[in-house]
Amino acid sequence: MERHQNRETRTPRNNVVVHRRRKSKSYRLSYRSGLGAADSRLGWSPALTARRLNTSRKAAGISNIAERVDPGQLALLVKTEWQLSYVTPLHQFRHTQLKSYARQLSAFIAAGKQQGLAVEVEGLQTTFRVSFSLVQGMTQSDEDAESVLVQIHSKRLFARQDEPQKPVWSGWLTCINGNPDYLRALPKDFVCLPLFGCSGADGLSALVKSWFQQSFDCCFGLLEISHTSLQWLMALWTNCHAESGIQHLKMIWTLPATPPLQVTYTVDPEDAWELWSSVRKGKGGGGGGEEEEEEAGENYIDIEEVTSFMQGLKSHFYRHFRLDLSAGSLNQVSTALGSAKYSGRMKVPSTRELCQMLSVFALLIFVNVLFFFFSDLQQPIHDHHPDAADRVRPPQNAHLIERIQTLMPPENTIAAFIWQKLLQLVLVFIRNEAKHYLSLIFNIK
Amino acid sequence: MDDSAKRLLQRLMRRIPTPTLRSALEKWGRLTTEQQKSMDFTQSKWALTERLLGICEENELAVKQLTDLEMIHVIDNPDQGMWYAFQLMDPEDDAKSVDLTQFKEQFKSHLRELVRNVSIKMKKHTDEAVWIRIAWGDTFSRPNHLKPTYIVHYLQTPYVFVTSITSKQKPLLSQALVLSTRYQAIKDANLSGRKLTAIRDLLMKKYQQVFPTKYPIPPPENNQTISNQHIEKEQAELAANRLQMACEAFGGGMLPQLQSAVYKLETKFRDHSNKTMTEREEPFRCVVKFTSTNLLESFRHCASSGIASTPVTPLLSCIPLKGRNYFLITDNGPGPSSQRGQPQV
Numbered sequence: 001m002e003r004h005q006n007r008e009t010r011t012p013r014n015n016v017v018v019h020r021r022r023k024s025k026s027y028r029l030s031y032r033s034g035l036g037a038a039d040s041r042l043g044w045s046p047a048l049t050a051r052r053l054n055t056s057r058k059a060a061g062i063s064n065i066a067e068r069v070d071p072g073q074l075a076l077l078v079k080t081e082w083q084l085s086y087v088t089p090l091h092q093f094r095h096t097q098l099k100s101y102a103r104q105l106s107a108f109i110a111a112g113k114q115q116g117l118a119v120e121v122e123g124l125q126t127t128f129r130v131s132f133s134l135v136q137g138m139t140q141s142d143e144d145a146e147s148v149l150v151q152i153h154s155k156r157l158f159a160r161q162d163e164p165q166k167p168v169w170s171g172w173l174t175c176i177n178g179n180p181d182y183l184r185a186l187p188k189d190f191v192c193l194p195l196f197g198c199s200g201a202d203g204l205s206a207l208v209k210s211w212f213q214q215s216f217d218c219c220f221g222l223l224e225i226s227h228t229s230l231q232w233l234m235a236l237w238t239n240c241h242a243e244s245g246i247q248h249l250k251m252i253w254t255l256p257a258t259p260p261l262q263v264t265y266t267v268d269p270e271d272a273w274e275l276w277s278s279v280r281k282g283k284g285g286g287g288g289g290e291e292e293e294e295e296a297g298e299n300y301i302d303i304e305e306v307t308s309f310m311q312g313l314k315s316h317f318y319r320h321f322r323l324d325l326s327a328g329s330l331n332q333v334s335t336a337l338g339s340a341k342y343s344g345r346m347k348v349p350s351t352r353e354l355c356q357m358l359s360v361f362a363l364l365i366f367v368n369v370l371f372f373f374f375s376d377l378q379q380p381i382h383d384h385h386p387d388a389a390d391r392v393r394p395p396q397n398a399h400l401i402e403r404i405q406t407l408m409p410p411e412n413t414i415a416a417f418i419w420q421k422l423l424q425l426v427l428v429f430i431r432n433e434a435k436h437y438l439s440l441i442f443n444i445k
Numbered sequence: 446m447d448d449s450a451k452r453l454l455q456r457l458m459r460r461i462p463t464p465t466l467r468s469a470l471e472k473w474g475r476l477t478t479e480q481q482k483s484m485d486f487t488q489s490k491w492a493l494t495e496r497l498l499g500i501c502e503e504n505e506l507a508v509k510q511l512t513d514l515e516m517i518h519v520i521d522n523p524d525q526g527m528w529y530a531f532q533l534m535d536p537e538d539d540a541k542s543v544d545l546t547q548f549k550e551q552f553k554s555h556l557r558e559l560v561r562n563v564s565i566k567m568k569k570h571t572d573e574a575v576w577i578r579i580a581w582g583d584t585f586s587r588p589n590h591l592k593p594t595y596i597v598h599y600l601q602t603p604y605v606f607v608t609s610i611t612s613k614q615k616p617l618l619s620q621a622l623v624l625s626t627r628y629q630a631i632k633d634a635n636l637s638g639r640k641l642t643a644i645r646d647l648l649m650k651k652y653q654q655v656f657p658t659k660y661p662i663p664p665p666e667n668n669q670t671i672s673n674q675h676i677e678k679e680q681a682e683l684a685a686n687r688l689q690m691a692c693e694a695f696g697g698g699m700l701p702q703l704q705s706a707v708y709k710l711e712t713k714f715r716d717h718s719n720k721t722m723t724e725r726e727e728p729f730r731c732v733v734k735f736t737s738t739n740l741l742e743s744f745r746h747c748a749s750s751g752i753a754s755t756p757v758t759p760l761l762s763c764i765p766l767k768g769r770n771y772f773l774i775t776d777n778g779p780g781p782s783s784q785r786g787q788p789q790v
Contacts, residue, residue, distance in 0.1 A: 255752060261735060261743035268730035275714070275729070278721035308719075315716050316729060320708075320774070321761060322754040323747060 068137030073149060076170065081339075081347040082197035083205070084223040087173065089190040090216035095146055098132035101215075106130040108211045109152070109204070129153045129165055138174055143183040145191050147174035152204055169200030171208060196220065197346075223344045228303075230333045230340060235306040237335045241273040247336035251313075255328035263325070265317060269335075279308040446501055450508045453590050454501060457511065458494040461518050466493070469521070473514045475506060508590055512566060516578050519595055520570060523641035526608045530636040530644055530768075533603035533622070535629035543627055545569060545600060551625035552577070559617045564588040574599050581614055594618070597641065603628065604648055606641055635769040643701035647741075648768040653698035655689075690755040691748035694762035700741040706770040708733045708760065713776055728776065741765060 109128050135147040149172045153165035173193035175183075183192055198205045209220045225233075237246055249272040255261040267275075280301075314325045332341045338348040446454075461469060467486055470476055476484075480500045484493065501511075519525075549567050556563055562582030569575055577596040580588035594614065597606040605622060619631045638644045646652050714722045714729040722729075737743040744761055747753040753761070764770055 255743075255747065257737070257743040257746040257750070257752065259738045259743055261737045261740070261747065264732075264734040264736070266732045266734075271714075271727075271729045271731070274725065275719075275722055278719055312714075312716060312719055312722065316714055316731070317733070319715065320710060320712070320758070321733070322758045323752060323761075324754075327752045 069135060070137075073133070073135050076149070077172065078348050078350055080170070080199050081345050082199050084225075084344040084346060085196045085198070085209075085220045086223050087194055087196045087212070088219045089186060089192045089194070090212070090218050092189050093191040093193075093216050095134060095148070095191075098134065098148070102130045102132045104215065105132075105150070105208065105211050106152075109207050112207050127154070135172070135174075139176060141180060143180050144175045145193050147172060147176075148193065150208065152200070152208075169198070169204040169208075171196065171198035171200075171205070195223075225340050225342055225344055225346075227330050227342070230330050230342065231306050231310050232301075232303075233338075233340050234333045234335075235276065235301060235309055237333075237337045238272050238276045238309070239301065240337060241269055241276075245269060245336065246272070250332075250334045251330060252332040253325050253328045254331050255323070255325075261328075263323075263328070265313070265325075267313065275312050276309055279305050279312065446498070446505075446507070449587075449590065450501075450506075450511060451498065453508055453511050453515075454498060455494060456591055457515055457518070458490060458497065460515075463490060463493070465518065465522065469514060469518050472517050472521075473510075475504060475510055475514075476500060477504075480504075512564070512578060512580070512590060512593075515593070516566060516568060516576065519578075520568070520576055523597075524639060524643075527637060527639060528606050528608045528641045528644055529610075530634040530648055531605045531607060531619075531622075531631050532634045533605065533626055533628035533631050536603070537627045537629065540627040541601065543600070543625075545575065548575065548598075548600065548625055552621055555624045556617070556621040559620060562586065562588055564590070573601070579618070596622075597645075598622070598626070599645075599649070602649065604634070604645075605631070606645065608641075635771040637770065638703050638705070640702050640704075643703055646701040647703060647765060650768070652696050652701055655692040655697040684749070687751060687755050688749040690757060691745045694748060694757035695741050695745040695765055700739065700745065700765075702738070702742075703740040703764070703770060704738070705734060705736045706740060706764055707735075707772070709771075709773045711773070711775045740770075 106128055109130070129152070131151045131153065133149045133151075135149050138147040139145070150170070151167045152169040154168050155163060155165050174195050174197075175193045176195075186192055196209075198208070212218060213220065234249065234251070238249060240246065246269045248269055249267045251265045253263040253265065255263060317323065317325055330342065332339065334340070334347075336349065338346065340346045458466075463486060467484075470481065470484070480503070484496055484500075486493070488496075552567070553565050556565060556579070560581065561584045564580040564582070566578040567575060568577075575598045577598070579594045579596070580590045581592075581594070582588035592609065594610045595608050596618070598604070607618070610618060623629065623631050634648065636644050636648060709730075709732050711728040711730050713727075714725060716723060735743075741764065744753070744757075744764075748755055748757050760772070760774065763772065
C-alpha cells in the first residue's frame with residue numbers, strides 16, 4: 001500500500017486529472033462535491049499548474065449512434081422514464097448466451113413468485129416470458145461492449161388466449177464511451193456494462209437485479225445524479241438550443257421549509273440561450289488565448305461557464321423573491337431534449353439525445369467507481385495542505401503535484417503499466433469488498 | 446328511472462366515498478327508515494350502488510332529487526376540484542341592499558334569459574354563503590347534469606368562487622351575476638386553489654393577522670438542548686426579529702392552506718457580473734411556481750428561519766395581502782430600481 005501513497009493521480013494517456021477533495025466525515029458529501037470537477041474526462045489539462053485546472057467537457061453530440069441502431073429498439077428506449085443504476089463489471093457474461101439467460105431469468109422469477117417475494121404486479125398471470133436481446137450499434141468506441149435489452153412480457157389475468165403478451169418491465173445494460181484505459185485494464189472474463197436502466201414494477205426490478213448479482217457476481221447501486229451533473233446537463237441542453245429547440249428550461253428545486261416548498265423555475269428558451277451565450281468565455285466572439293485553446297474551445301464547455309450560468313439564474317430569482325435557491329436542492333432538470341431527476345431517473349424524448357445522455361451517465365459511473373479509490377489516496381495528499389478549506393474549488397496544491405511528478409518517470413509506458421495494475425487491483429478490490437465500500441459511499445438502501 | 450338518472454346516480458356513487466355516504470343519505474332524507482336500514486355499508490361500492498338504484502326506483506326518484514344529493518355532498522366537502530375566485534367591481538347604489546330572495550329571483554331569471562335550457566338550484570348555507578348549482582344545456586340539448594358548475598357567493602361581499610366552468614360558459618355566468626348583484630363588472634381575482642375554505646379565508650382575511658408592534662414576539666418554545674449559550678444569546682434577537690417580520694407578512698397562527706402560487710416574470714435581467722445580459726433590452730421571461738401542502742406556512746417558515754431574507758419581499762407578502770396567487774410582474778415606472786410593476790389582469 002505504500003506505493004499508493006506516492007501515486008499521483010494523473011492518467012498519462014489523456015491527462016485527466018482527478019482533483020483532490022477534502023475527505024469529509026461523510027463519504028457521500030465528499031463524493032458529491034468532488035464529482036463536479038472529477039468528471040472531466042474528455043477535457044485535457046495542458047499544464048498542471050494551480051491557475052489552469054481545466055475541467056471541461058465535450059459539448060458536441062454523438063450523432064451517428066442513432067443511425068447504427070435498429071429503430072425499433074431505439075423506439076423502446078425513448079419516451080420512457082428510466083431509473084438508473086450503476087453495475088460493476090459482469091463476470092463471465094457472454095453475449096452469445098442470451099437465450100439461455102432468458103430461460104434462467106424466467107425460471108428465477110417464477111421461483112421468486114412461488115416463494116412469495118414481492119412481485120405485486122396487479123392482475124397478471126403467473127407466467128412471465130423473458131427476452132434478452134442484443135442492441136447492436138449502441139456503442140461509441142471499439143472497447144465498448146454491446147448493449148443488452150431485457151424485457152419481461154406477461155398477459156393480463158383475464159386476457160383472452162389470443163391476446164399478445166405485453167412487456168410489463170424493461171431494462172437495459174449499456175456501455176457508451178467507456179474510459180478506454182479502464183476497459184483495457186479489465187481482466188479477460190469481465191464484461192463492462194456499467195449503466196443499467198429499468199422501468200416497471202419495483203418487485204420485478206429487484207428480482208432481475210438479484211438474478212444478475214447471483215449469476216455474474218456483480219453489484220448494483222442506485223445512481224444519484226448529483227447537483228453538479230444536473231447543472232452540466234442543463235448547460236449541455238441549453239447549448240443545443242440553436243440546433244434543436246429546447247422549448248423551455250425547467251428546473252425543480254426543493255427548499256427545506258416545513259412543509260417543504262417546491263419551486264418550479266421555467267425559463268423561456270430564447271432567454272436561456274442568450275444567458276448561456278453571454279457566460280461562455282468569448283467563444284465564437286473572438287477571445288484571446290493560445291491557438292490550441294481556441295480551437296478546442298468551441299466544442300468544450302468549462303465547469304466555470306456552467307456555474308456562471310446557474311449563478312445568473314439564481315441571482316435573477318433572488319432579486320425578485322429574496323429566496324436563496326442554494327439553501328435548497330436541485331431535484332430535476334428538464335427540457336424538450338430530456339429530463340433528469342436527482343433520484344436517478346431520466347427520460348429522453350427522442351433518439352438523437354439518447355446517446356448523448358447515456359454517455360454522460362456512463363461517464364458518471366466511471367468516475368464514481370474510480371473516485372472512491374482515489375479518495376483513499378487523497379487523504380495523505382490533502383493532509384499535506386490542511387488549509388485548502390474551499391470545498392467547491394479544488395485545492396491549489398500545485399507544488400505538491402510537482403513534487404509527485406518528479407517521483408514518477410514521465411514516459412507513458414511505465415506510468416501506463418502502473419495505471420493498469422492499479423485498475424486491476426481496483427477491480428479485484430471491487431469484487432471482494434464492493435458491497436461494503438459501495439454501501440458506505442453511495443448509501444445503498 | 447331513465448338512463449340519464451341512472452348514469453347520474455352511478456357517477457354520484459363513484460364520487461362519494463363510503464364513509465360520508467351514510468350522512469349524506471340521511472341529510473338527503475329521501476329514504477325511508479327501512480330503506481336506510483337495509484343499506485349495508487360494509488358491502489362493496491358496486492353492491493351499494495345497485496341497492497340504491499333499487500331504492501330510487503321504488504321511490505320513483507328522478508334527476509331533480511338526485512342533484513339534491515350531489516349538492517349536499519359538495520357543500521359538505523368543498524375542498525375538492527379547483528376553485529377560482531372572482532371579484533365584483535363597481536357596485537351600484539343598491540348593491541348593499543340586495544337580499545337573498547331578490548338575488549335568487551334575479552339570478553335565475555337573468556340566466557334563463559341568456560341560456561335556453563339550464564337547470565339552476567340555489568341553496569343558502571349557514572355562513573351567509575349562497576350555493577348555486579348549474580347544469581348547462583343549450584337550444585338543442587337538455588341540461589347536462591354530469592358536468593355541473595358550482596358557485597359560491599357571499600352576500601354583502603363582492604366575492605364569488607366558481608368551480609368546473611368552461612370558457613364558453615364563463616361570460617354567461619358573469620353576466621347573470623353582475624346583473625343580479627347590482628354591480629357593474631366582474632373580474633378574475635387571480636386566486637385559485639383546491640380548498641375552497643382556504644381561498645375564502647385568504648381572500649376575506651378570516652385568519653389571524655399580525656400587525657407591526659414595537660416589541661418583538663419571543664420565538665416559540667422548542668425543546669432543543671441549548672448547545673452554546675453565546676450563540677443562543679446572539680441569535681435570539683435576530684431570530685425574534687425574523688419571526689416578527691415573517692408573521693407580519695403572512696399572519697400568525699393557522700394559515701389558510703394554499704397550495705400554489707404562480708409568478709410570471711417579465712423583467713429585465715440585471716446582474717453586475719454579466720454585462721451582456723444587463724444591457725439587453727428585452728425582458729428575461731420566466732415562470733416561477735411555488736407549490737407546497739401549505740404554501741403560506743412554508744413561506745413563513747422560510748422567512749423566520751432565514752432562507753428568505755427579511756424584510757419579506759413584497760412579491761411574496763402580496764399573496765396574503767391582496768389575496769391572490771397568480772401574478773404577472775413586469776418592469777414598470779421610470780426608475781431602474783422598480784422591479785414590482787402593476788400586475789396586469
